[in-house]
Amino acid sequence: MTAIEHPDARAPAVGDALPLRRRSGGWGRPLIGFALPVGLALLWEAAVRSGLANGRLVAPPSRIAITIVELWRSGDLPLHIWATVWRVAAGFGLGVISGTTLGALAGASVLVRQIVDPTIQGLRSVPSIAWVPLFILWLGIFEPSKIALISVGVFFPVYLGVLGAIASVDRKTIEVGRIFRLGRFALVRRILLPAILPAYALALRTGLGLGWMFVVAAEFMGASEGLGYLLVDGQQLGKPDQIIAAILIFACLGKLTDGLLVSVSAPLLRWQDTVAEQGLS
Amino acid sequence: MLTLKQVSKTFGAGQQALSNVSLSVSEGRILAIVGGSGCGKSTLLRAIAGLDSPTSGEALLDGSRIIGPREEIGLVFQEPRLLPWLTVRGNVGFGLEGRPDAERRALVDEALERVGLLDKAEVWPRQLSGGQAQRAALARALVVRPKVLLLDEPFSALDAITRADLQDHLLELWAAFRATLVLVTHDVEEAVLLADEIVVMSSRPGRVFEQVAVDLPRPRERRSAALEAVARSVAASLDRAIDRNAVRRSLPKPAAA
Known part of the structure; x- marks a missing residue:
């Protein structure tokens, strides 16, 4: 730490530490993210309308919107979205629980790490799709095999994140706890947990991202509902509009659930001062 | 009374x-330990703090053996080591968990006031300058009213002006809290300015080379002739301890012109 004051150090008075982030960003920031996709969509719409492109393989936004509305009206779309979201949620939950537990055990005990880590690292390099036949044989073609596949995808980043976070907790920080005579449990609660929280939040986000990836693989292995089913169905029946609609919905759901994770963890991570928040200026 | 008896530490x-280090500090006095790098001064401090146990010998506080960290022994590290997820208030009150909220609040306020950081109570550590952070670390160690405060080169990472500031601050705090201070430093001037007693250590293995009493009245003035004189003799002792001449003798002789 240098003696040079952070530019923000003077401004906030008592109780003023909280609104830093909001003040620097304002409401304009989140909206700017819409400029690129909306702009591209408008350009494409204009290109198709003016006859520059025929829009047969990539439908213009208006037609995709109509597709989505029709799917929604027929009651199919809510069903598909629900099926997919439910699978991701279940797989994510299982993956997070198992990844956190094993990661914490391996992080806490050298012996456990030496026993389980090489195996887990080995399994990690197995391409995810390779599990599909095995899971189908073990668990059947219905929900359990799909959820198992998704939780495998979620498990690895969460396991690695927890293990890495525990391993990288500074010995110097632990010593502060020792000086204040914290017991084992208090050390975990007051030093270890808050110290690993940022890395853990990031691991959960990575895990969730992989969960969304794996749900498609899972639904490709034979589903009668779900957004992945819409993709397969769109391909087999030659409905590119439906495929693009499903992809868009995936994008929205992925971003939405990620945002949910971020906003749940944000109050706990207010203390962080990251480049992402302030920019490099 | 803080006593070390024949403390040795082998890694x-x-x-x-450390090899057979024995020394003692009476209550309310300031002891400075100076020495070159590798003289085991930090190891010594960690033994007193109860963070590492000596291989042989013992450290005693008022006759009872120190076998682990204790409430009456505080430690300020070279870096502030504030917990980044707690506000300054949370950090300073870290050792007060379990006390009633009102008492905790009052004690933290008082400590912050003493180190001049009351207006920074609710900010995050990252928003503090280096000097402010180290003052918060001082407050965190002092808020539990330790009998002994150990300081491991606490100001060495700071610029000269901030360092002088904090030295004065430390003396004020010492006058207010009347704790026994043991200060490890490599800055001879600092040692003479602050300490009642200076232990000069030699290196590899660390042992007590010489002990110098500083009989200057307080408050002491920086760069006064009396202070400079003591500093010179301590520096000379340190030179002998490190045996700079041996290093010099081992240099190749310049070729005759």
Whole structure:
């Protein structure tokens, strides 16, 4: 730490530490993210309308919107979205629980790490799709095999994140706890947990991202509902509009659930001062 | 009374960091430990703090053996080591958990006031300057009213002006809290300015080379002739301890012109 004051150090008075982030960003920031996709969509719409492109393989936004509305009206779309979201949620939950537990055990005990880590690292390099036949044989073609596949995808980043976070907790920080005579449990609660929280939040986000990836693989292995089913169905029946609609919905759901994770963890991570928040200026 | 009896510390690879160090500090006095790098001064401090146990010998506080960290022994590290997820208030009150909220609040306020950081109580550590952070670390150690406060080169990472500031601050705090201070430093001037007693250590393995009493009245003035004189003799002792001449003798002789 240098003696040079952070530019923000003077401004906030008592109780003023909280609104830093909001003040620097304002409401304009989140909206700017819409400029690129909306702009591209408008350009494409204009290109198709003016006859520059025929829009047969990539439908213009208006037609995709109509597709989505029709799917929604027929009651199919809510069903598909629900099926997919439910699978991701279940797989994510299982993956997070198992990844956190094993990661914490391996992080806490050298012996456990030496026993389980090489195996887990080995399994990690197995391409995810390779599990599909095995899971189908073990668990059947219905929900359990799909959820198992998704939780495998979620498990690895969460396991690695927890293990890495525990391993990288500074010995110097632990010593502060020792000086204040914290017991084992208090050390975990007051030093270890808050110290690993940022890395853990990031691991959960990575895990969730992989969960969304794996749900498609899972639904490709034979589903009668779900957004992945819409993709397969769109391909087999030659409905590119439906495929693009499903992809868009995936994008929205992925971003939405990620945002949910971020906003749940944000109050706990207010203390962080990251480049992402302030920019490099 | 803080006493070390024949304290030795050998690390795993047979590397001896401390060899038969014995010394004592009476209550309310300031002891400075100076020495070159590798003289085991930090190891010594960690032994007193109860963070590492000596290989042989013992550290005693008022006759009872120190076998682990204790409430009456505080430690300020070279870096502030504030917990980044707690506000300054949370950090300073870290050692007060379990006390009633009102008492805790009052104690933290008082400590912050003493180190001049009351207006920074609710900010995050990252928003503090280096000097402010180290003052918060001082407050965190003092808020539990330790009998003994150990300081491991606490100001060495700061610029000269901030360092002088904090030295004065430390003396004020010492006058207010009347704790016994043990200060490790490599800055001879600092040692003479602050301490009642200076232990000069030699290196590899660390042992007590010489002990110098500083009989200057307080408040002491920086760069006064009396202070400079003591500093010169301590520096000379340190030179002998490190045996700079041996290093010099081992240099190749310049070729005759």
